[in-house]
Amino acid sequence: MKYEIMMSCGHEDTVELFGKEKERDRKIEYFKIHGLCKECYRKKKEEETQKEGLIFNATVLPYINEKDGSILLSVWFSGDTKPHKDEIKSLGNYSWSERESADDWYSFQLPTLCWNKIIKLDSLEEEIIKATSIGAKSMVADSGLFAEVHYRIALERQKEWREKKEKIDLIKKPAVPEVLKGCTWNQKIYGKAGNYSIYPNGDKKLITDEQAEEIKNYLTLKEEYRKKVNEIKNA
Ligand SMILES: [Zn+2]
Known part of the structure; x- marks a missing residue:
């Protein structure tokens, strides 16, 4: 059912609610006290993003560069990316495409799009310097179980690659x-x-x-x- 509710911001908005009447009433009360209309919600999110600033993220990918055995990272920008769009593009090779955080690999949700690219581990420092140069305020390393697993997989693949390389060199x-x-x-x-x-x-x-x-x-x-x-x- 659709309801016109006077939100806490002082604007009316239409909200669709499901469930039992008691449950719906409870939600309506919640919106009156804490809810924001769509426009105010959008503004609030925008302010939060601005406050957050530009964030540079990195995660280890669960495969390696087969040519030289390098560990590979996916790096991307989050936070206040909009005003930095052209600068991000000017850094080279970034594309607006699916984010590849370790959790994204195992998620069934719709992919999140972001400015990202794949780099070799040994160029991470250089990429961080570049990101800082366009105003990135924080650097975030992907963490959690899946990120840990991906890192281990990459190390294992690299070890195998090196062992094979040694044999080939002989x-x-x-x-x-x-x-x-x-x-x-x-x-x-x-x-x-x-x-x-x-x-x-x-x-x-x-x-x-x-x-x-x-x-x-x-x-x-x-x-x-x-x-x-x-x-x-x-x-
Ligand atoms: Zn409002």
């Missing part, structure tokens, strides 16, 4: 033939004995039979190397 990488050093090429040898050629960086180059042999050998070793690395990576 495998001998085949030496690149002199003629191909620093070049990109399509990994094809053209022609026949006495008249072999390749296209390093897209330019035709005649090679000797010995060079062709060396390159063929290199390709075989490279394929073996790739297989061994993948075996470790997928273990």
Whole structure:
């Protein structure tokens, strides 16, 4: 049922109430004493946000950077972000998208949108300095059980990554033939004995039979190397 109630702020507002009559009456009484109309509520929230100032938040993500094993963080702004929108954008790579706090990962509620981005742990300090430079007043680290769990998962993944990296570093990488050093090429040898050629960086180059042999050998070793690395990576 809808009720017109004179709120505590002195403005009338329409409120929809459910439940038993006694329960509804109780709520109406509450609104009269403590309730705010929608406009006053909005203003109050706005004032609170302004008072809060700009807040920089960070949480550890439950995965790592597979290329270099870095622990990753999601960082975002909360609080009084509206007047800082352009400054936030100017910091680089921030996008208006779903917040990724640890609790958000396991929440069934609609996602909360915010200015956020993913960074490596070792650039956190730099990002904090940047955030401070546009007026961030406080830095908040995500806390709670889920945040703790994510951090542990990240550490575990990093440990596995390092162990694999150590094994991969032990495998001998085949030496690149002199003629191909620093070049990109399509990994094809053209022609026949006495008249072999390749296209390093897209330019035709005649090679000797010995060079062709060396390159063929290199390709075989490279394929073996790739297989061994993948075996470790997928273990
Ligand atoms: Zn009001």
